[in-house]
Amino acid sequence: MFDDKTPQRTSIAQLGEFGLIDHLTKNFQIGQPSTLKGIGDDAAVLDFKDKKVVVSTDLLIEGVHFDLAYMPLKHLGYKAVIVNLSDICAMNAVPTHITVSIAVSNRFPLEALEEFYQGIALAAKQYDVDVIGGDTTSSQKGLIISITAMGEADHDDIVYRNGANDNDLLVVTGDVGAAYMGLQVLEREKQVFQVNPNAQPDLEQYTYLVERQLKPEARKDIKPLLAALGVKPTAMIDISDGLSSEIMHLCKQSGTGCNVFEEKLPLDPQLINVCEEFNIDATTVAINGGEDYELLFAIALSDFDKIKGNPNLTVIGHMTKESEGLHLITRANMKIPLKARGWNALGEEK
Amino acid sequence: MFDDKTPQRTSIAQLGEFGLIDHLTKNFQIGQPSTLKGIGDDAAVLDFKDKKVVVSTDLLIEGVHFDLAYMPLKHLGYKAVIVNLSDICAMNAVPTHITVSIAVSNRFPLEALEEFYQGIALAAKQYDVDVIGGDTTSSQKGLIISITAMGEADHDDIVYRNGANDNDLLVVTGDVGAAYMGLQVLEREKQVFQVNPNAQPDLEQYTYLVERQLKPEARKDIKPLLAALGVKPTAMIDISDGLSSEIMHLCKQSGTGCNVFEEKLPLDPQLINVCEEFNIDATTVAINGGEDYELLFAIALSDFDKIKGNPNLTVIGHMTKESEGLHLITRANMKIPLKARGWNALGEEK
Numbered sequence: 001m002f003d004d005k006t007p008q009r010t011s012i013a014q015l016g017e018f019g020l021i022d023h024l025t026k027n028f029q030i031g032q033p034s035t036l037k038g039i040g041d042d043a044a045v046l047d048f049k050d051k052k053v054v055v056s057t058d059l060l061i062e063g064v065h066f067d068l069a070y071m072p073l074k075h076l077g078y079k080a081v082i083v084n085l086s087d088i089c090a091m092n093a094v095p096t097h098i099t100v101s102i103a104v105s106n107r108f109p110l111e112a113l114e115e116f117y118q119g120i121a122l123a124a125k126q127y128d129v130d131v132i133g134g135d136t137t138s139s140q141k142g143l144i145i146s147i148t149a150m151g152e153a154d155h156d157d158i159v160y161r162n163g164a165n166d167n168d169l170l171v172v173t174g175d176v177g178a179a180y181m182g183l184q185v186l187e188r189e190k191q192v193f194q195v196n197p198n199a200q201p202d203l204e205q206y207t208y209l210v211e212r213q214l215k216p217e218a219r220k221d222i223k224p225l226l227a228a229l230g231v232k233p234t235a236m237i238d239i240s241d242g243l244s245s246e247i248m249h250l251c252k253q254s255g256t257g258c259n260v261f262e263e264k265l266p267l268d269p270q271l272i273n274v275c276e277e278f279n280i281d282a283t284t285v286a287i288n289g290g291e292d293y294e295l296l297f298a299i300a301l302s303d304f305d306k307i308k309g310n311p312n313l314t315v316i317g318h319m320t321k322e323s324e325g326l327h328l329i330t331r332a333n334m335k336i337p338l339k340a341r342g343w344n345a346l347g348e349e350k
Numbered sequence: 351m352f353d354d355k356t357p358q359r360t361s362i363a364q365l366g367e368f369g370l371i372d373h374l375t376k377n378f379q380i381g382q383p384s385t386l387k388g389i390g391d392d393a394a395v396l397d398f399k400d401k402k403v404v405v406s407t408d409l410l411i412e413g414v415h416f417d418l419a420y421m422p423l424k425h426l427g428y429k430a431v432i433v434n435l436s437d438i439c440a441m442n443a444v445p446t447h448i449t450v451s452i453a454v455s456n457r458f459p460l461e462a463l464e465e466f467y468q469g470i471a472l473a474a475k476q477y478d479v480d481v482i483g484g485d486t487t488s489s490q491k492g493l494i495i496s497i498t499a500m501g502e503a504d505h506d507d508i509v510y511r512n513g514a515n516d517n518d519l520l521v522v523t524g525d526v527g528a529a530y531m532g533l534q535v536l537e538r539e540k541q542v543f544q545v546n547p548n549a550q551p552d553l554e555q556y557t558y559l560v561e562r563q564l565k566p567e568a569r570k571d572i573k574p575l576l577a578a579l580g581v582k583p584t585a586m587i588d589i590s591d592g593l594s595s596e597i598m599h600l601c602k603q604s605g606t607g608c609n610v611f612e613e614k615l616p617l618d619p620q621l622i623n624v625c626e627e628f629n630i631d632a633t634t635v636a637i638n639g640g641e642d643y644e645l646l647f648a649i650a651l652s653d654f655d656k657i658k659g660n661p662n663l664t665v666i667g668h669m670t671k672e673s674e675g676l677h678l679i680t681r682a683n684m685k686i687p688l689k690a691r692g693w694n695a696l697g698e699e700k
Binding site: 040042046053057064087088090099103132134148150155160237 | 406
């Protein structure tokens with residue numbers, strides 16, 4: 001609805017499967033020294049030398065994970081890469097390679113796929129990852145995207161979910177909730193558009209939220225930042241499924257409880273304004289919203305001075321003994337059990 | 351139609367996304383020494399030491415790549431793994447790891463997914479590969495499977511598509527065409543079943559063909575076999591997209607032509623009988639059929655004595671100068687241009 005669709009329509013069937021792959025991937029550059037062979041054989045060949053390899057994969061389905069009514073294809077390609085790189089960053093590793101597979105119904109002309117791959121290529125360039133393979137096929141319905149991301153790290157740098165200790169501080173990068181409210185704004189504009197297709201959406205006061213939804217970034221900067229600060233997290237996780245559910249994962253796998261302080265949650269001023277406009281509680285959005293590609297991690301209390309005041313990092317609480325449970329301490333100093341109502345592609349609460 | 355569907359139906363929504371992943375993957379064992387961390391964090395962590403890493407990925411869509419009318423889910427899970435391992439074997443590498451992502455519509459009960467994952471687990475066990483990650487989500491229509499396979503090899507063992515020379519011999523493993531005719535048999539039985547649901551298919555005389563279609567194997571045995579024979583192929587490729595199209599890939603990337611001899615094509619006797627019954631030319635099936643997870647490779651002429659008489663390997667022709675083109679020499683000694691009409695998921699000839 002917001003993108004200016006080009007009138008050109010070249011049928012993908014004209015190119016054939018191999019022609020299509022060649023066409024879409026011909027501009028991808030190989031930049032990683034570890035890539036010995038990228039696209040063009042039965043498999044890519046990589047040489048990680050003495051680095052450890054991290055691998056993550058995600059499947060994105062039209063109508064479940066994205067809506068092309070307000071998601072331009074170039075943004076979608078970019079975001080599909082980011083979603084996967086975020087998981088690599090959450091291991092405190094450096095993203096290096098991705099494979100990109102798509103299935104498309106014949107309603108997509110070649111030009112649409114080109115736009116999608118432009119987004120893939122842009123993300124690959126920005127994040128310095130090589131596109132080393134993939135598959136292109138037809139779907140019975142809609143667009144299906146499957147990306148596998150790989151990264152590398154020294155053994156001692158890798159951070160798992162299960163290493164947090166009682167009394168560790170709980171830290172989140174960036175701010176939370178904006179991507180979810182960006183989606184609410186876009187959903188509202190879609191309703192308006194359906195009633196009046198001539199309405200021009202005015203998104204000026206929502207730019208940050210919409211950008212967080214449509215063009216998120218992965219926190220590739222956190223690994224070097226933490227290294228520069230001399231801090232190694234004890235446990236780390238990506239919070240794209242929702243802050244509260246990921247706090248629960250971190251605590252469960254580390255065998256800890258936690259106290260999270262409502263007043264410490266990092267909220268963008270635009271989020272607060274728009275939550276008021278939508279009459280939604282900003283704290284609920286912040287802890288349950290999801291799609292913020294930020295990192296949540298635990299650090300030793302003794303490292304507090306090293307991160308204090310860094311604009312990228314916010315201490316939102318601390319770990320406790322497992323027996324104490326998981327709690328949110330409200331502004332009114334009420335202690336309430338932390339509940340996960342994270343985003344769930346299977347459509348129900350956990 | 352052939353499988354005995356269990357009447358149990360547990361809704362996958364009851365489990366939730368994380369519960370579902372936990373449930374389906376809880377029995378997967380880690381066997382590879384290179385797996386430092388499998389399922390359960392943001393990403394798996396692997397240590398390949400001084401081995402090179404090969405990576406391949408495939409996307410399988412219900413209604414495009416498989417038909418659940420005659421493909422039992424356990425077989426489908428098994429085959430989905432094989433499809434990917436075959437690409438690893440085609441690099442002369444050893445498969446080590448897979449990620450498995452699925453999207454399912456809500457018509458699939460939990461028991462169906464369990465059956466599918468039993469097939470995944472069986473293949474993983476048989477081929478000694480670790481399932482190290484994946485994603486489980488809902489689809490708008492049908493079953494979607496995305497698998498990424500990884501393998502390892504010493505640098506000097508890896509075989510690409512582009513190393514064949516003029517005068518090299520062209521060798522294929524196993525036999526060709528059977529998987530395609532197995533599909534024709536199953537399609538015919540499906541038609542019969544649709545007319546008369548009480549008809550019991552008698553597949554006794556088609557067992558080999560049907561097995562090649564429903565439960566193919568990847569040629570993990572070829573790497574050690576060639577090593578034992580003291581032969582390193584100059585170029586290699588998986589022929590699951592059809593023998594002729596893959597011969598063309600091998601020649602194009604190696605900069606050669608070739609002569610392939612019709613009388614040398616390895617055909618199973620059951621294939622010949624069934625092609626007669628179906629009134630289809632067996633040579634056409636053999637070179638264009640596809641879905642035979644066999645390997646095609648080139649070797650130096652001087653290595654002929656080493657492979658001669660091996661029941662797994664058949665010399666089907668030889669490379670020529672590129673300028674001589676690609677030809678099939680018929681039984682009647684006619685030289686006709688080799689054409690690719692390989693399997694193409696986008697539905698047209700290349």
